[in-house]
Amino acid sequence: MKKVFIIGGGASGLTAAIKASKNGNDVTIFEKNNKLGKKILITGNGKCNYWNENQDLSNYHSSGDYTKIVNQMNLVKAHTFLDSIGLVPYIKNGYYYPSSQQAISVVNALVDEVKNNGVKIINEEVTDVKKKDNKFIINNNYESDVLIIATGGMAASKTGSDGFGYKIAQQFNHNIIKPLPALVGLKTEENLKDLSGVRFIGEIKLLINNEEVESELGEIQINEYGFSGIPVMQISSKAIKALDENKNVFISINFLPNIASDILGLRSFIKVQSKHLNNKTITQILDQLFNYKLSNYFLDKSNIDPKSKVEDLTNDELDLLCHYILNNNYKITDDNGFENAQVTSGGIDLKEIDAETLESLKEKNLYFCGEILDVDGACGGYNLSFAWISGLLAGNIK
Numbered sequence: 001m002k003k004v005f006i007i008g009g010g011a012s013g014l015t016a017a018i019k020a021s022k023n024g025n026d027v028t029i030f031e032k033n034n035k036l037g038k039k040i041l042i043t044g045n046g047k048c049n050y051w052n053e054n055q056d057l058s059n060y061h062s063s064g065d066y067t068k069i070v071n072q073m074n075l076v077k078a079h080t081f082l083d084s085i086g087l088v089p090y091i092k093n094g095y096y097y098p099s100s101q102q103a104i105s106v107v108n109a110l111v112d113e114v115k116n117n118g119v120k121i122i123n124e125e126v127t128d129v130k131k132k133d134n135k136f137i138i139n140n141n142y143e144s145d146v147l148i149i150a151t152g153g154m155a156a157s158k159t160g161s162d163g164f165g166y167k168i169a170q171q172f173n174h175n176i177i178k179p180l181p182a183l184v185g186l187k188t189e190e191n192l193k194d195l196s197g198v199r200f201i202g203e204i205k206l207l208i209n210n211e212e213v214e215s216e217l218g219e220i221q222i223n224e225y226g227f228s229g230i231p232v233m234q235i236s237s238k239a240i241k242a243l244d245e246n247k248n249v250f251i252s253i254n255f256l257p258n259i260a261s262d263i264l265g266l267r268s269f270i271k272v273q274s275k276h277l278n279n280k281t282i283t284q285i286l287d288q289l290f291n292y293k294l295s296n297y298f299l300d301k302s303n304i305d306p307k308s309k310v311e312d313l314t315n316d317e318l319d320l321l322c323h324y325i326l327n328n329n330y331k332i333t334d335d336n337g338f339e340n341a342q343v344t345s346g347g348i349d350l351k352e353i354d355a356e357t358l359e360s361l362k363e364k365n366l367y368f369c370g371e372i373l374d375v376d377g378a379c380g381g382y383n384l385s386f387a388w389i390s391g392l393l394a395g396n397i398k
Helices: 011-022 040-046 072-084 103-116 164-171 230-244 263-276 282-286 292-302 315-326 382-394
Strands: 003-007 026-030 089-092 095-098 120-122 129-132 135-138 142-144 146-149 176-182 186-188 199-208 211-222 226-228 249-254 328-335 343-348 366-368
Touching: 003 011, 003 135, 003 142, 011 026, 011 072, 011 103, 011 146, 011 382, 026 142, 040 103, 072 382, 095 103, 135 146, 146 164, 164 176, 164 343, 176 230, 186 230, 199 230, 211 230, 226 230, 226 328, 230 249, 230 328, 230 343, 263 282, 263 315, 282 292, 292 315, 315 328, 366 382
Parallel strands: 003 026, 003 146, 026 120, 146 366
Antiparallel strands: 089 095, 129 135, 135 142, 176 343, 186 226, 186 328, 199 211, 199 249, 211 226, 249 328
16 A cells, blocks of 8 residues: 555546545545635536547647547546446537536535545645655655645636646656646737627637638637637637747638628628618618627728618628628737636646656656646547546556
């Protein structure tokens, strides 16, 4: 039996604790928050999307080879683990939520299993880690044989993720791939204050140095600073990395993807609508398609009088209007910050980790799991999937 310390009582840390304790080890979790699983509680808007049927590996990202960690064998183990702790899923379009539709059910399942297996919990912030005579010493007071770092990255700092785990890793000579926010809103050069709060179904394209690299379709929200919503978050990681490399980053938005994909098609649609609606004003026609704030915005950018009739507008005027509706470009200047990000991209270089055990290749009996590693996932339960997988691997102490 080994004495195992785990710093961090989130998804991966709790999973590692369950696995290590089931293997007969003496396990202690150090968690600075007064409750375990705090970040789990805010996932999926409090409903906790904890798994996805579509486990295509393209949903995971890293600068290293993560496929030695996220693979079919480990995915099966993680899915089996979730069943074993009593989670009953409600499945919608392949997305797994607890049947209760409440994230607390996931936390309770993990915490109950932790307690049932005799894991000790110390609600104390770790400020100092040393190694002496093959023992890890925490806060000059606690001593263990094995140390698992499950501190998370830097996203959602209000839940306790402050980057301290990176300092521990660097202390033991690990390279850190620069942590950046991921699954987060994007700030634009153009001030969108007048459109703040507007939601619409749109298609967003990410342009890096004038080359389209990715597109997403879904509900987009406009904020004073720029754009958010799942399609924006899905492209945010690539956008932010490109900004960090001083590349030109733009997004192009089609505000009417279900009606037209090109200017000629939308112009024809507007003219047909005008005839059908007895030559109502252009504003009245657009208000049937958009939130009135968007209608005013498009007309203002096109320099079109809101009281104009479609029949009085030239094709060039209509084409300019259609351009802003279908291909409006926005220069991206920044992201909305770690405090608003769902996850961190970057982290501990996978080349310095044993892919089968997640043990450090720099320091014996030091393990890492969860968001602190250089792996992040798309929206849809993939980051929690990685937490389960990596927690099981790191906790498999024998």
